[in-house]
Amino acid sequence: MSILAERGHARPAAPVPAPLRPVRLLRGRRGEVHRPPTRARVVAGRRPAGAPCAAPRPVPVRWPWLAGLAIGCCLVVTGLGLFSGGSASAPVPERTATVSVGQGDTLTSLAARFAPGSEPGAVVARIRELNRLDEAVLVPGLPLTVPVADPAVAAAP
Template identity: 45%
Template sequence: MVAMVEAGASGRPGFTRGSGRPKPPPLRLTRRGRVVLAVALMLLLAGLVALLAPASRAADPATGAPATTVVRQGDTLWAIAERQLPGRDPIAVVAEIRRLNGLDDYTVYAGQQLVLPAWR
């Protein structure tokens, strides 16, 4: 059986007119290659986001001291989050307050001093 080979304008298979070089085969990725490429692109994107996103620091830019608040009678972390950082997502603020202060649960006590996120 004879295989048919498409000839370029020059009459020679695989060559294009005037180039003198063979035409490269089309790029084909295997499933593994597509996965590796997708993971590499996601890692690159995550790295760019990490570099460009402002770091949350618990410091007052004017004095360099951490921004703090004292828990009032009847306060909850939610109330503190809404009062100290209005306009921010209270769930994220509460999580950050807990992380900054090493709180294992949501219990706070009147008179307790809490470090606040520096998302002003």
């Protein structure tokens, strides 16, 4: 409503306060130019995904390096295996002797006693083969045929 006076429109004596708008705090976007919400944000010189002139970046070829690294690792593992396995123990002795199993003896202890320079697992397999043993239960006093590295060791009690 306006009041008409002789000289034109009359103004109110006190200014009318403007309606309060909610204040929105922008955190983490300092220095960013205000943009409409429909426009994509450009970050560090990258173009938005939907831009018509956004060409895909060339991806560096990495697979040759990965293949070379895999082959190098395989060679290192193979070399370490050959290096550690290079000290092969003596083969299983061909000579055999018949011994009596004592109290608390196992196939491994017999293999270590009668063929000390050979691989214990191979000697145990040979003892099982010579005596046709399926299970590893040994009864004291049982005669067993075992490979012997030195004939003097078999003669000793």
